[in-house]
Amino acid sequence: MSSVPASAFLALALILFCIGLYGALTKRNTVIVLISIELMLNAVNINLVTFSKYGMAPSITGQVFALFAMAVAAAEAAVGLAILMSLYRNKKTVNIDEMDQMKH
Amino acid sequence: MMENAWLIPLFPLLSFLILLLIGKRLREASAYVGILLTLASLVFSILVLFERFTEPTYITKFDWLTIGDLHLTAGFEVNQLNALMLFIVSLVSFLVHTYSKGYMHGDERFPVFYAYLGLFTFAMLGLVISPNLLQTYIFWELVGVGSFLLIGFYFYKEEAKAAAKKAFIMTRIGDVGLFIGMILIFWQTKSFEYSEIFRAVEAGAVSQTMITLTAILIFIGAVGKSGQFPLHTWLPDAMEGPTPVSALIHAATMVAAGVYLVAALFPLFQASQTALLTVATIGAFTAIFAASIGLVQTDIKRVLAYSTVSQLGYMMLALGSAGYVAGVFHLMTHAFFKALLFLAAGSVIHAVHTQNIEEMGGLWKKLKFTGPLFLIGTLAISGVPGLSGFFSKDEILVAAWEGGHPVLFLLALIAAFFTAFYMFRLFFLVFTGEARGEQKHVHESPSLMTLPMLVLGVLAIIGGYVNTPWFGSFLGDWLVDGNEALGHGHIEGPAWIMIAATVVSLLGIYLAWLIYGKRSVARDWLSGAGGTLHTILLNKYYVDEFYQLIVVNFVKGFSYFLRFIDVFLVEGIVKGVAGFVQGLGITGSKMQNGQVQTYGAVAFIGLAVLAVIFALTGGYLK
């Protein structure tokens, strides 16, 4: 049996998630915001993998879903960055607080 | 004929409506509309009056409002008093309509004037044929509106504006009393009908205290309308209106409405000795009070106005002394000679373009027609034997004496002396002596103005012979016929009263002649002797100033207090609420800034708050 309790992994995931959240909501640089979102996804992956081992019915499914999440995250990062490029060409800035055209 | 009496008020209403619609196009021709339609009223009124001499009282009514078991009726009634009032009102109204054609000639708002006259005449005629209190009250207020409009006819003059407002507000104070009294009567008797009220009062269904209370409250309404003390101050100010209006409204008809009301509800007043005594006391006091002010006024119309107040006091005194016939009789004769005096005064003003009697003088030769007519009116109001005022005033004095009010009788006698004195002072100052002011182009008024005066002059002479101690009391017998509660047609009094009244009035005339006619007594003999008294009289006993000091300032202070509450408390709360909502809105709209991070932050903080609450309370589990 493991000497590290499942709640320790969950707590770590929680801390990383909170850091990612705070970064995503406060940083001005859009690239950093994207990275912060990746961090949040990672925290979720930790949870998935933790439950795949320490859940009520341990199985490989948790790990498979962590893989899916990674694939989606990769796709998201690619598209997000492409959008950022496109925006930067038009506005010459990556500051997220200057991208407020949607309010009009 | 009597069943068609309801048409009488409708003619002036028709005139009002026509002039309202097409008056501007008719211009001066609108006078003919008014004159013809009031003539129709007059003819109908005369027919009704003559028919009423032989026929019994006619009354008809229909249900106006039905609320549960309650039936409010509307209709009209032709009894003796109403028929007489119809005749007086339509006659004076017709004469004033005719007179105004000359007097108002050239005025820009000529048709409007006739429209207002029509409205007023309608209201007044409607008032005198109302069979119940509610209808009376409606027309009572309409009369007030007509009066307000006509006093303020020269609304570009500040004084006229203020006078109109004053008249409206002062009479309003009385109307509140009338309104409360009316409601109390309705509460007690479950009816507004005069006949029902009298029946209930006679049957003792209403307690004595309640009768006294309602009678006095209704009398307060009459006090306001008839310019009795202490609500008399509006009437002299109302002279700012055109002179024909003063003759019609503020001498002959509307101010008599208060007297009419007391007369119409006379059985109610008779049931309470206290109410009668109040009416008599107020009347006598007003009579001498106003007469003493009239002694020193210099504005011709104001002298007449105070004389009107004083004469109305006489009528109230008569009614309060149970002299129903005397009061109504004086109401009639007063309408004739006071309208005559006002029209003559209007003619004088028309001629010399001033109202200050100090600037007149020596007009007797220049105004060959107006002068004698004015003299007739003066003699009549002074109570010189042979003219109408003599008989009616005598009746009142007898009623006061026989009614057991020696003090009031004495006051009335002194007031009679004052009346004779100030009226002849007026006459001598205006018509005799040398011209004092600048008088250019003094000319007699056109016949359109003198003819109505002639009619009134004749009536002022012969009007009294319908009820005299010598030739029979036809009017009195007729008025009380079929209604014993109203008292005797004629009250027999000791002969010395008549002699005393004659002597007193002749004394007043002689004194006036000494001072103003012959000038053997210096003019400042009296005012010099009682300097303070003269000043007090000149300032009308400072009643206006007293009201200003006490009532107006109090109301002003109170309204400032209320304004303070409104501005700081009510508005503060309102502004606070509005500001809060506005601030919320501004904050909310600032949130809408297009910043995704802000949106995310707000959404997340909301979630966090929920999560914390959930964690602390345990959600549904606890």
Place this chain on the structure above:
Amino acid sequence: MTLTGEFFAFMALALVAIIGGVLLLNLNKVVHMVVALIFTFVAIAGIYILLNAEFVAAVQVLIYSGAITIIMLFGIMLTKPYDDEGESASNGSKWRRILLFLGVVGFAFAVYVGIYNFPIDQVPSNLHENNTLEVGKALYSKYIIPFEFVSVLLLASLIGAIILAKREDKEGDSK
């Protein structure tokens, strides 16, 4: 709790991951932040190994520490490099930060309460045996359709990213 090697490994990895995250928030230069994040990603890969997920750990290193980080660096370089994350001086943003910090702490507290009270009975598992084989079996049998969908998603995002990032031809030039 016994002081085993596993425990020390966990503590070390967790510490690295958290320090990497904190540095991400506090460093001034954008490139430094990305580098700090690499530590976090690698540490998380180590955590996966502790959780008997070798294949996921390998993918984590490949995709996150490798591909995504590189993409991000490219992104930074293609835009304005070294864009200083200067404190936006406006008062509103300061207040927002404070509020947000409180919110995050509150949220963390609430979730921690949930974790603390979460009843976990440890059940022995055999995930460590032939882990990669088992993942492959699951992917290609039970989860074959989602797996194919992911590949379609990746293709779509690939094309989409290319179209978005391509410099648009000026309309005037094409005509």
